Amino acid sequence: MKRVVVIGTGLAGTRVARRLGEHAVLIGEEPHAPYNRVLLAEVLAGSYGPDVIALPPVPGRHLRTRAVRVDRARRLVQCENGAEVGYDTLVLATGSNPVLPPLRGLFRPGAGELPGGVHAFRTMDDCLALSRAVTPGTRAVVVGGGLLGVSAARALARRGAQVVLVQQSERVMERHLDPASSELVAGHLASLGVEIHTECRVRAVGVVDGRVRRVELHDGYVLGTDVTVLACGARPRTGLASAAGLEVRQGIVVDDELRTSDPRIHAVGDCAQHAGQVYGLATPALEQADVLADLLTGATAPAPPRYTGTRTLTRLTLPHAADPLDLAAFGETEPLPGDDVVQLTDATRGTYRRVVVRGDRLVGGVLVGALGGVGALAHAWETNEALPADDGAPLLHLLTHDGGL
Incomplete structure (x- = not known):
């Protein structure tokens, strides 16, 4: 396999590097070992220590430095510490930056950082x-x-x-x-x-x-x-790509093979824009990473892998000693004119389930508490298959089903 350099140690970049093994060089500016950013709130809450959310180590080289320039002509990544890393294939997994609102008093003249607190x-x-x-x-x-x-x-x-x-x-x-x-x-x-x-x-x-x-x-x-x-919110981190002359719109533009406008350079995760969409979520980032890893390792069965988009489901657990709250949301949670809405509320159990049906298709839903049925509902939504025509009974069964995540 040719030499692959991956810039970014988030979920997507680390997944690609780990899948490629010794053939990959991972570059990331954070001093910490790669970690699961999704679980940062649990570290802040004191539920987990930082080591608990660490990702498995990558087998190849891991350079803890900031990539400052991509030299496409020489196929080199130049780093803040002076290192130059050559590549045959480059993967940009640079993630996103937090959006800092333009509040009066927040940015002081001549100051390069946020004020204290x-x-x-x-x-x-x-x-x-x-x-x-x-x-x-x-x-x-x-x-x-x-x-x-x-x-x-x-x-x-x-x-x-x-x-x-x-x-x-x-x-x-x-x-x-x-x-x-x-x-x-x-x-x-x-x-x-x-x-x-x-x-x-x-x-x-x-x-x-x-x-x-x-x-x-x-x-x-x-x-x-x-x-x-x-x-x-967050904004795709595209500075390296822009400076290198790659096509950038909201994110770094990629095709179904996660290729940028330079066929030797790919982009995955929060920085990538596929089919006009920037996801900014963990599931699409990991799916993109797996498709790209399959492409780079030559996996072709049963057909050459392609990334065609992700239908995302949001899950959130809000722990509480007396009354934890679990919720899941997917697709379009607000109906359009002509849509059907099925809603079940159980005040005793503290559950709420609501789905939106358009024609014979499930297009979205929200579930709060007792998420046993979310797997079946999410499957019906992800596959986009027609719901059985039986006066709504199959859909009611899905809403009341308590098995299988």
Whole structure:
């Protein structure tokens, strides 16, 4: 096999490097061993130590340095430590960067970093810094009520912080959940002591002696804070690709073989844009990594592998000593005109199940609590097969089925 260089030590890059074995060189700027970024919130909550979420080591070389330039003409990766690594095939798995909102007072003239007390929540270093900063009673403001913000708020509350979550839209996790399930998540956070402000936009932060001590909302309301967490989403990390002259739109553009505009260079994971879509989720990243590893190792049975997209399912577990909350969401959770909606709520068991059917196809759903039936529903959605015509009985069976994840 030819020499393959992989830039990026997230789930996708590490999976490719591990599959390729000794033929791969893995380059990553983080000083830590590769880890499962999905579980960072559990480290912040104190449930796991950093070593628990470490990924299996890669058998090839692992260079802990930052790749600063790709020389396509000489097929070299130039690194911050001065090393130059030649490649036959290059894999960009550079991931994504946190979105930092343009808040007044956040970026000081001439300062190259965030003021004290402000944290992104993207890397192990972010997680460890937050862990050091939070003790019982610490006032924490989380900006952003998506999946990442909800996970961060829950983790901080479990550490004993006094948490306020500020969400610009009308409800938490609005991209993944319908209104009823979003309300259940908000209620769960409230039971942990999290104060939630929706339809609120942060417009400024107040810095005192180099640290952010105030968060000012658009209506003038001011929140006191010791720690401020920015969980405003992520943006594909495409700087290396752009500087190398590769085609970049929202992400690094790839085809069904995960090739970029240079056939010797591939891209996978959060940085890649396939068929107009950037996923930014673990499952598509791992699927892309496996397809690419099969291609690079020559696996062809039963046919040459191709990546044709991923239908993603979001799962989240919010532990609580008395009342944990499990949820899953997939596809289109909001119906269009003409769609059928089937909903089952069991107040006694604390469960909520709602699916959207378009014609004879299941197009999306949300399940909260007792997720035994999520496997069967997800299969019906992923295969996109016609539901049996029997007055809705098969669908009701799926909704009430408690077996098989």
